[in-house]
Amino acid sequence: MDTNTKTLGEALRRNGVTRRGFLKFCTATASMMALPPSMVPAIAAALEQARRPSVIWLSFQECTGCTESLSRSHAPSLENLIFDHISLDYHHTLQVASGEAAEAAREAAMHANEGAYLVVVDGSIPLGNPGYSTIAGFSNLQTLEETVAGAVAVIAVGTCASFGGLPKAYPNPTGAVSVSDIVTDKPVINVPGCPPIPMVITGVLAHYLTFGTLPELDHYGRPKAFYGTSIHDRCYRRPFYDKGRFAHTFDDEGARKGWCLYKLGCKGPMTYNACATAKWNQGTSWPVESGHGCIGCAEPDFWDAGGFYNALSVPTGEISRNASYAIAAGVGVGAIAAGINQRTRNKAVRQHAEVTIEDLEKR
Amino acid sequence: MNEATLERGLNAFREQVDAPVAAFFSSCVSCGLCAEACLFYTETGDPKYTPIRKLEPLRRVWEQEYTLIGRVKKVLGLVEPVTDELLQEWQELLYDSCTMCARCSLVCPVGNDIAYMVRKAREGMVASGNSPTDVQAAAERAVRIGSPMGVRYKALAAQIQHIEADTGLVIPVDQVGADYMPLLSSMEVINFPEYIESLARIFQHAGLSWTLCSDAFEATNTGIQIGSSDIARELVQRIVDGAERLQVKYVIAPECGHAYTSIRWDGPDLIGRRFPFKVLHILELLDELRVSGRLKTEKPSAERITFHDPCSIGRKGGVIDSPRRLLGLVSSNFVEMKDHGTWNWCCGGGGGVSANTDAEALRTRVFRRKKDQIEETGASKLITACANCRLVIEEGLEAYNVELPMEGLTELVAHHLVED
């Protein structure tokens, strides 16, 4: 419990971190939080005073991909420094304890940090039948409601927790819902992505750790620092889009030359995430750079949004088929309308009463 | 006996809607550009004279009877019906303030032939008893007496006698087997007998066989002006009968705008068959004679002259180049008006307006455009090829106190003939 009362500044100095090392740490943190370099002094000042929060990590209907993403940064790194400084008191994939001991750890953390701990959730919550997903005999809904009650805020990590994700995709057999569908009385930060970029997860934690506040959020509850710009607007292939240079198949000249993938169904224009700058695998590459369009995984209902390989502007229905039916129907109804018109006029012609000079004047 | 009623009018409107009318009404986006082509708007600035607006009654019938959505709207009571009051109000717009000059048909960006529709709309106006009484009276005279001005053959015969006595020319009448049968307008018999004299001189000069027809000399057709195909048919039939009786090869339309339209373009459709003779405008005939070298004329005169294109002959009839070639034959100082040929401005008296006393004040007012156009040329003489235009312009110039001699083109050519 000693670490809980110590500030980060003290902890770092105790670990022999120099002022240059601390400045470097702050620079890296600013970069990670996607904040401008001018924020570094403020970050330094805040971090000096930052206190270690308790974090409880709940996993519901999920594939563990989010945890995998986060733990990709396995080597000792700045992320680790942050995790050294948070108290990850419950995470059933990562923690050593299991069974009743694990649940006891959760309850202890909740009790000790009442009103001050963070809850991280990955996975969606089934409402169709509570039996679809349970932990220690409790339904996900029960666990969530109980854990969130004393939390200061909830971070919904991954698209399943943020928007329902794959479990919620049509026809949504489990009646899956997102965290924010249930938690309405606490701040919920959504960190969507399938999986989310590890740097984004840690960036959000770092923000809370650094400033003790929640980052500015967009309409979907996502931190604006990472989700403020669309993939399209930050894409290095954007100039090709503006110039009208497109790959039409995955093996044509355009694809080889790295032209825009819009026509191959890239969802970049409607997807807000930091992939284009944060990149993946320690900055190695990201989907568009690897030659595949964005599938829009950080957006609600991306599974149902009309196919990964259909251009964004193309309607989801079978237009050509519908159009041909409509043409057939149009010709049919049109023929009837034409018949009515001809009948009307023929009748008028038949009813024509010859105009003679006697009846020019109205009597 | 029949009676003019709203129902008959509506039925006539219904009869008149064809594919062009439907396409025209479907295409109008109320841009108002047709107003800028209309004398009655440009000279008064009153938007009610916007050409397309004059067709509101016909448009309503089209919408309510010939479109699915219109029929639905009609059932739901969302459209305004065509009523007696509407037609009474629109009489001024369709008769007093429209000469069917078709200038609007030329400017419409979506291609609406508005004059075509005004002609059709007048059928409904006639059938519902909403045509001007003056034009009605003219039609009555045309049908009963044989000429809208009440001119009988007796009067023409007297003119013929005069001319023959004065000039020694021969004017053949009712000669079976002649090649050419010229028609006259009663205005020429009464106001401009020099036209008849010129005809005689030209035919003699060119050595053509021709004849007038004692029971079909009147070319004007009040049926076309008032907008009744039934009356127009009766009047056209007289000419066809006369021409067939005399077995002529050519019927020559006189210097009269709508007469050319009625016999040349509408005639065959009115009587429902092709003519066994050809119809030419007198200017077309003169141009043919010029081409074949049968017109020998003296040196062109240097007097500055200008030419007024009658709408029915030029813009609506396609006789635009012939008069200019003839003018070149007789004048070395011919100046065009700013807007001429297809783009000519109407004299303001066509389409029955000159026969309609209700329209007199308005007609004089809008004549200002023609007056300005003429004055701009600085010409000392105005030539035209329509007796009606000539009368309207003479009256108009008088109203604006402008002194300018006028002459018909046929007379002008006749005066320049030289006999060897």
Place this chain on the structure above:
Amino acid sequence: MNALKSIPVLVEAPATRDFCYQNTLPLLHEISHALRRLQQEQLPTTIDLNAIPFGPGDEQRLLEFLGRGEVSAHLEALGNSSVWESGYPGIWFIEHRNESGERVAFQMEITTLPAILATHPDDIAESLSSLQKALENPSLGHRIGD
């Protein structure tokens, strides 16, 4: 399946120094504006290169374009860091790596001297007192913080 093999999984950086389609050219313009600001108003600028959406090869082209100048510094604090002045004096690169050699930050500073190189006043004070202590008792050694 031949076609599949021909798809380049990683788009190779074009060999040319063609900046037209990439983000390098606008960045270079921004740098030149920053340099002018430094010259005229003595205002330094820091650019986080991680936040620039570079395409394949862009970073390499930028580094090649600017080249290396006469100053390089090596820093050992929470892993290695390199600081060097580009071929254009006043344009500095600062690359921070963590203990396992992964890059954690990559910045460009348009300034006279990057802040991280200058010695902090508190460190000077501590340095002075440590030195004095060491002079009093030379066996204490030379390192701060020990």
Place this chain on the structure above:
Amino acid sequence: MNDAMDFLLWARGTAFDVALTIFIIGVIIRLFEILSLGRPRSLAEPKGNQLLPGMKSVISRTLPDNGTFKRQPLTVIAGYLFHIGLLISLLLFIPHIELFNATVGFGWPGLPNPIVDAATVIAITGLLAALWNRLTNPVMKLLSDKEDYLVWLLTFLPLLTGYLAYHRMIEPYPLALGLHILSIELLLILFPFTKLMHTFTLFLARWYNGAMSGFRGVQS
């Protein structure tokens, strides 16, 4: 939370199918209604050909005559700005071409976005000028009924929402895109039953006018 996306999916799915079906059926009905009324063949001896002058008018009426232009420059210029801007942004914007490609099975090259963006601004400016003209020009004011203003709005909305969506001025983006698509669907649904039909019928109208003039040997 997911309302905007649901809305977009609905707009791109069911709503689009419904709108397109109504549009196609409606336009065909309208064309049948017009053509079924026929045009009697004239018995008069023709002085000219009908086909060529008809075709010529279809093209030549695109240009205003000099007199009209001088008298109503605003109507003419606003009309041009709007129509040219609309055609460029409708037909040469790449996402739109992809939509046509999916509907009719073929596409064509597009224009770079900054040009399309400028064209959209031009079209919007043209439409605003046209509205101002309609409200102030006495002739247009008298001629215009509710339908004219409805048609203006139906045309304006897709341009406006398209512009706002492209520039991310409505958040979230699915809502912006959905509104844009919905505004087009409104346009499609009402298209066959309003003056918007002039898009198709003006070709008929111009042809009839040109052909009837050509028959009499006059240039129209």
